[in-house]
Amino acid sequence: MADWLFLIPVLPLLAFGINFFFGRSFRYQAHWVAVPAVLASWALSVAAFLDIRENDEPLSQHLFTWIPSGDFRVDVNLYVDQLTAVMLLVVTTVGLLVHIFSIGYMTKVFDPNEAAHGHADHGAHGAEEKDPRYFLFFAYLPLFVFSMLMLVMADNYLLMFVFWEAVGLCSYLLIGFYYWRRSAANAAKKAFIVNRVGDLGFGLGVMWTFVAFGTLAFYGEDGVFAQAARGVASEGTLTGIALLLFTGAVGKSAQFPLHVWLPDAMEGPTPVSALIHAATMVTAGIYMVARSHVIFSQSTTAMWVVSAIGAFTAFMAATIAITQFDIKRVIAYSTLSQLGYMAFALGTGAWIAAIFHLMTHAFFKGLLFLGAGSVIHGMHHEQDIRNMGGLRKQMPVTFWTFLIASAANAGIIPLAGFWSKDEIIVGSWISEPFPNWGKFIAIVGLVSAFLTSLYMFRLVFLVFFTRPRYDASHLHPHESPAVMTIPLILLAIPSAVIGFVGFPPEDGPFHHFLEPVFSEQAEASQEADETASLYVVAGAQEDGLHQEEATEAEEHEEGGHHVSTRTTVTFGIISTAVALLGLFVAYLTYIAGRIDPVAVANRYQGLYQFLYNKWGWDELYNKIFVAPARWLAMVLWRVVDVGIIDGAVNGVAAGIGVISQRLRHVQTGLVANYALAIALGMVVMVGVYLAAFSDLFR
Amino acid sequence: MPWDVIIFYMIGAVCVLSAAGVVVANNPVHSAIFLVLCFFNVAAIFVMLGAEFLAVAQIIVYTGAILVLVLFVLMLVDPDDLPEFHAARPVQRYVGLLLGLILLLEVGVAILDRSVVGRRAVADQQEFTQIVDLVGGNTQALGRTLYTQYLLPFEVISLVLTVGVIGAIVLALPERLGERLYRRRGTISLGHPRGTDLALPAGPVGESPIAGPTPGAEVVPGGYGRRLIMARDPNEQPVIGRR
């Protein structure tokens, strides 16, 4: 159908191959390979998007059959429907801009292993030295883009799982890019290991899917979703599968129990944080759940779990973000919080709103990270916001773009974040599966929105307003070069205006575009409902009145899935008010000085410490998992490895030595003794012969 | 009791007793005489078994050749060296006896327990004797068998004998070659307090050639061989390197 689809992922893969294997020979020109590849990939993604928009038909390409094993057949197919098209656009756009940004950003970072010559005065000379592993960075980044594109284009769970792991690998490699930093190496390990927990669940979910449906392909007559919609599997099975799949999403999208890796992942270079840990990879979980909405929507339990975890994450991360001082960590917790929004949108059935927020979030959070990167770059790798301040004069472009992104994140009215976040809150307020629970979640979302606005503007004020708190005599902040500011500007545009693709809320072009993906499910569940109602009719004929009411309610739901304009407007006003309230509080605190943050922190010391220590999850996990694991490893090392295994090996060697020492006395060198041994052997052999073959003893 | 049985037991008794005499005799020469007696009786047994040719061969080869050779060797060896010892160390002795008795028991059981699995070439003993007589007797019959059925092994065994003879000569004669080797080397010094830079006295020295620099190529003051050759006394075999 679309024979060129494979080029979208393959071009970045090619760039990876060239840079990885031959990059050493053109070190600092490596971006000339990576950027054009991703650019071409972006262009093709746009083409695919336009094609789908035009024809309303999913594109697909069969590449090859990977596993043809009896009933178990896995094809490597590329499948691009509306959902994937959106993801493609997001991944390639942000990816492309991050690639460009990295050209300027990837300067040399102080490496204690190398001769420590002055690094602080680099900025004064303008032309900065590039990182010595520049080419490697530009190999890993396209590899990630490739993996992520394959992940969203996969048409079956196994392929998705493979690239799910691949993006995890890229994440690991890039978090640990500055591997000589102990914290970076640890963060990389932490990310990898925590993700393994989720991936185990995902893997089990995939296996269970195969057991339940006999296939792993998403679509088609016998695809997983068609079968699930037909009601092949029981609700218990679907709940199990959904929860296991969601475990994977929890790991990858850093939801509550497994969220601890994402803030630490900020040890990686900032463009990596922007691309992987904000815009794309962490949204893979959201994407996967949205892709599997047919399964999820049939299990109330799973939906409930998803929404509860999402809401909790959104709230918890927002509270933590208020107290953090590392510019990247604040944004990281913001990412957690926004991912929580997406998750509870999924959990309350607002699929399109979740994807909408995913898209807007990718742009403004990518922009936030790149802006933070620009600030860090301008401040010579200073990340503590307590040591910043007043940067808007030195870095005007960064400031304005950062401001736009922050406002978008906080949900200030015309910007992208407002529309999507508002839609999520409305979506959960009117949630069909959970009328009351949905309202509660919506309120949590509003509270989190207030906190979001608070911490975003706290960040903006502390970094760009107020007096400089750095040592101005030694540190001269400077605006980043054009190669970095242009991506910022290019990202600021969608961050500001992309919200309008969903303008009439619930009814924008974005919704219409995505509708086919999610309406299939509606149709299918409708079918299921019909069959179910047949039984109901057979069983409860006399209850006609009740029946009628139920049908009416159904009709109301189907026909009136749209929300009344009044609700939308009301919530628009409320969330704007909440966001402005957050902004106002931040203003009072950090600019007007009416509220002294230190005094507040001192007054509520316990709460502050609790939040500052990130609710203590790390310490808790250390106690529950890490310490026992260390203890076990210690036991395995000291007892099993040294004691038993080495002991056995050394013991055998020593024993042979001892036995040999004894046995060497057998070798007397006396011929007579040897003759005796021969005779003894003969006696034994004859004896054995007699005992074994003679009839005498039978 | 038939005569042949009586004769068998007589011969067998002499045989066993003389064999025991070989083992227990103090003097090796007595042992050899006992062995001759034993072999004569064995030859008689062979005759009883119808192997006249082998009986004669037994006498000629063993008593005529091998035992004479043994006696020669006995004479060659210094009579002082002839051992006063009777037997090996006690453990060896008792274990050896014990093993022999056990083996005797086992073999006895095996003989009593055995069953004939071979196929008789000729069904009847009488007939077999007739056939043998027909070709002229045991020697002729055996010769026919050897030169027809066993021709190749027969030729191979002649090769074995040749090799054995050559080996015996090589083993018995090499020291003359060694002596010549020594003479050619000229003077060597023995790394012994009594060692001197003298020509090695002609005497019973081993044939082991001594590796060393060619004489004249390099003369180290104080005797170049001092570092290389050591001997406890001039009659002992020189040993290369330091002890």
Next chain:
Amino acid sequence: MGEIGVNHFLFLSAALFIIGMMGVLIRRNILIIFMCVELMVTAANMSLIAFGWELNSLQGQSFALFTIAVAAAEAAVGLAIIIALSRRVRTPVDVDEMRTLRD
């Protein structure tokens, strides 16, 4: 007591063989050991001939002839070895003196 059977000869052969073996095991004089080996070979020959007699065949005798030939060769080489030994070992006839295998 009755007819002379093969078993008679086999027992005699076994007795000779084991006496030879005991001699090998308990004596230290290499010449006596040598003679005992000859005794063992002869005992084996007797067994072969007895089996041939039982089977009315000349194969046993043929085999015994070969054994005698091998024994002759062995005697030649063995005695030559004793001669050679006599030149370098103090007591050439004591097997316990020959213990270079140990080092």
